[in-house]
Amino acid sequence: MTTGSPTRPVASWRPAETDLPGRMLTLVYRVAMQTGRSQRTSTALCRRVLAAAPEVDRRCRNAAAERQVRARVLVALRADLAPRIERARLDAALHDAVLLDEVAQLPPxxxxxxWSTAVDRLTTAELATRTGWTPPQIARLLRAALRTVTSGATLPE
Structure with a gap:
C-alpha cells in the first residue's frame, strides 16, 4: 500500500490573445463598454476604429511595432469617443485597456x-505552494512583469 502524498494544485495557465487583431478588437471593445457604450454601439465602434487602422491585420515583427499599431488604434479611438465622453473617463478606460493589453503580451x-498576486490576491507563499516555484523565482517573475507592463503601457496624446 502506498502512502498518499499531498498533491499540489496544478497552475492553470490563462490563455492570452497574442495575435494583434484579436488584442486590438478586445482593446476597443473594452474601452467602449467601460465608457458606457451599449453592446450594439461597441460593436459598431470596433468596426469603425479597426477599419480606420488597416495595419492591425498586418504581421508585426516585434513588440515595439505592435505598440505603434496600438498607439494608432488608440488615437483613432480617442478621436471617435472624445466628443461624447468626458476626458477623465475616457483616459481611465484607455489606460486600463492598455495595461491589460500589456499583461496579455507577457510570457505565460x-x-x-x-495575475495570481494582483487579481487573485495570492501571497508569495500561496503561489509557491500552487506552482512549486521558489519565492525568489516569484519575485523575479513579478519584477520582470511589472517592469514590462509599466514601461510599455503608454498612451498617445
Whole structure:
C-alpha cells in the first residue's frame, strides 16, 4: 500500500490573445463598454476604429511595432469617443485597456504570477505552494512583469 502524498494544485495557465487583431478588437471593445457604450454601439465602434487602422491585420515583427499599431488604434479611438465622453473617463478606460493589453503580451509564467498576486490576491507563499516555484523565482517573475507592463503601457496624446 502506498502512502498518499499531498498533491499540489496544478497552475492553470490563462490563455492570452497574442495575435494583434484579436488584442486590438478586445482593446476597443473594452474601452467602449467601460465608457458606457451599449453592446450594439461597441460593436459598431470596433468596426469603425479597426477599419480606420488597416495595419492591425498586418504581421508585426516585434513588440515595439505592435505598440505603434496600438498607439494608432488608440488615437483613432480617442478621436471617435472624445466628443461624447468626458476626458477623465475616457483616459481611465484607455489606460486600463492598455495595461491589460500589456499583461496579455507577457510570457505565460510572468502573466500567471502577476495575475495570481494582483487579481487573485495570492501571497508569495500561496503561489509557491500552487506552482512549486521558489519565492525568489516569484519575485523575479513579478519584477520582470511589472517592469514590462509599466514601461510599455503608454498612451498617445
Amino acid at each position: 509564467r510572468q502573466r500567471f504570477a502577476l
